[in-house]
Amino acid sequence: MKARIAPDARPCLARGVRLHEDRARGRTVLLAPERVVAPNPSAIEILRRCSGTLTFAAIVEDLARSHQADPGRIAADTEKLLLDLAYRRLVDL
Amino acid sequence: MTHPLPLGLLAELTHRCPLACPYCSNPVELDRRSDELDTATWLRVFEEAAALGVLQLHLSGGEPTARADIVALTRGASRAGLYTNLITSGVGLSEARLEELAAAGLDHVQLSWQDTDPANADDIAGLAGAHAWKQRTVRAVIALGLPLTINVVVHRRNIARVGDMIVAAHRAGARRIEVAHAQYYGWALTNRAALLPSIEQVETAHTTVARLRQELEPGILIDYVAPDHFSRWPKPCMNGWGRQSLNVTPRGKVLPCHAAESIRGLEFWNVKDRSLREIWDASPAFNAYRGTDWMKEPCRSCPRKHVDFGGCRCQAFAWTGDAGEADPACALSPHHAALQAAVEAPRTDLFTYRRFGAARADHQE
Numbered sequence: 001m002k003a004r005i006a007p008d009a010r011p012c013l014a015r016g017v018r019l020h021e022d023r024a025r026g027r028t029v030l031l032a033p034e035r036v037v038a039p040n041p042s043a044i045e046i047l048r049r050c051s052g053t054l055t056f057a058a059i060v061e062d063l064a065r066s067h068q069a070d071p072g073r074i075a076a077d078t079e080k081l082l083l084d085l086a087y088r089r090l091v092d093l
Numbered sequence: 094m095t096h097p098l099p100l101g102l103l104a105e106l107t108h109r110c111p112l113a114c115p116y117c118s119n120p121v122e123l124d125r126r127s128d129e130l131d132t133a134t135w136l137r138v139f140e141e142a143a144a145l146g147v148l149q150l151h152l153s154g155g156e157p158t159a160r161a162d163i164v165a166l167t168r169g170a171s172r173a174g175l176y177t178n179l180i181t182s183g184v185g186l187s188e189a190r191l192e193e194l195a196a197a198g199l200d201h202v203q204l205s206w207q208d209t210d211p212a213n214a215d216d217i218a219g220l221a222g223a224h225a226w227k228q229r230t231v232r233a234v235i236a237l238g239l240p241l242t243i244n245v246v247v248h249r250r251n252i253a254r255v256g257d258m259i260v261a262a263h264r265a266g267a268r269r270i271e272v273a274h275a276q277y278y279g280w281a282l283t284n285r286a287a288l289l290p291s292i293e294q295v296e297t298a299h300t301t302v303a304r305l306r307q308e309l310e311p312g313i314l315i316d317y318v319a320p321d322h323f324s325r326w327p328k329p330c331m332n333g334w335g336r337q338s339l340n341v342t343p344r345g346k347v348l349p350c351h352a353a354e355s356i357r358g359l360e361f362w363n364v365k366d367r368s369l370r371e372i373w374d375a376s377p378a379f380n381a382y383r384g385t386d387w388m389k390e391p392c393r394s395c396p397r398k399h400v401d402f403g404g405c406r407c408q409a410f411a412w413t414g415d416a417g418e419a420d421p422a423c424a425l426s427p428h429h430a431a432l433q434a435a436v437e438a439p440r441t442d443l444f445t446y447r448r449f450g451a452a453r454a455d456h457q458e
Contacts, residue, residue, distance in 0.1 A: 016201045016240030024146030031176040033201045036148050087311050
């Protein structure tokens with residue numbers, strides 16, 4: 001996948017997709033049409049910021065700050081995750 | 094013994110339906126309106142389901158919107174934290190009602206199509222005007238911004254238009270389409286000679302679906318369920334008996350799958366008498382075919398037993414009289430040849446429509 005996400009894109013969960021606290025199993029899941037996805041903790045961190053208000057650049061900046069991590073690496077990981085989820089119709093870019 | 098927690102609950106709110114599709118997944122003996130659970134009981138079931146670990150609720154039927162309390166049920170399920178999926182024919186559903194459902198927290202709509210050819214679609218559904226009504230409902234769902242899955246049951250009377258249906262669903266704005274070959278239990282078994290396609294038709298459909306996946310995904314996601322009469326291995330039915338799913342019938346019986354009542358001798362418990370948790374953990378029907386201890390040969394020593402769980406218990410029962418046998422769809426089953434013979438059997442164009450009391454006379458049992 002060679003697509004890129006523009007810095008000013010505002011990623012959000014697609015309609016009909018939401019994060020849910022799965023208390024019975026002690027985890028956070030993504031609920032979608034006919035699907036339950038259990039993303040890893042760092043993916044959850046990203047998805048919590050995908051509300052449609054923050055830009056991609058702002059999400060990366062926020063993640064880099066809160067994890068004191070290299071923004072370049074965070075940007076690459078975040079982009080990879082969001083492009084994959086967009087391909088699966090879970091996220092709108 | 095601890096069991097995995099259920100992920101999904103199929104709530105058959107009613108068996109009433111304006112359509113009469115000859116492959117209906119409801120049992121041949123339908124529950125009557127007077128048998129149906131009341132609003133309060135369903136709401137309790139939804140809360141118990143959420144507490145038990147169920148994440149997705151499928152509001153189904155029959156036609157679930159035939160229930161006058163469908164909005165209250167949807168709201169209650171949504172408040173319990175469940176992901177709500179309305180499985181509807183779209184017939185009899187008004188725009189105003191859809192708006193109320195969306196406001197009540199409905200997450201997703203799954204709407205059935207019979208065909209792209211209107212006359213043939215109405216003939217399959219057994220109702221004039223059904224196709225046109227469905228198209229209106231589809232437009233209303235899209236206008237409300239609700240995510241839509243189109244669901245198509247494939248058989249010899251519509252298989253030639255599998256590609257047309259996928260393209261039409263994409264054009265209509267559906268995000269997903271489920272293209273599932275009919276499963277031959279209950280009504281579909283009664284109608285097998287009218288429904289089962291030829292092997293050539295199945296191969297053409299496979300090729301069409303593969304091509305359209307290349308062309309259209311991810312614009313529309315295509316889920317394809319192949320017909321097990323033509324396969325070598327059985328399907329992993331329900332992803333294992335009593336492992337992920339439960340089904341509540343209109344009168345409150347809790348089943349491991351929607352067809353489980355076709356297996357004679359199983360004891361099903363009812364939500365009117367017990368909590369969903371107690372039923373999931375301890376009901377004899379759920380424990381009958383959980384795990385792998387119940388298996389006989391060829392399943393017991395089979396390396397695929399954790400892949401397909403021995404296939405479908407209902408199909409095993411229908412063909413062998415023993416739900417503990419291997420699914421005859423499996424090439425290793427001694428009954429496989431008999432199931433394959435159905436593929437060669439003569440066909441008919443006559444349907445026995447799914448109606449209250451319709452099938453008693455000609456259902457072969």
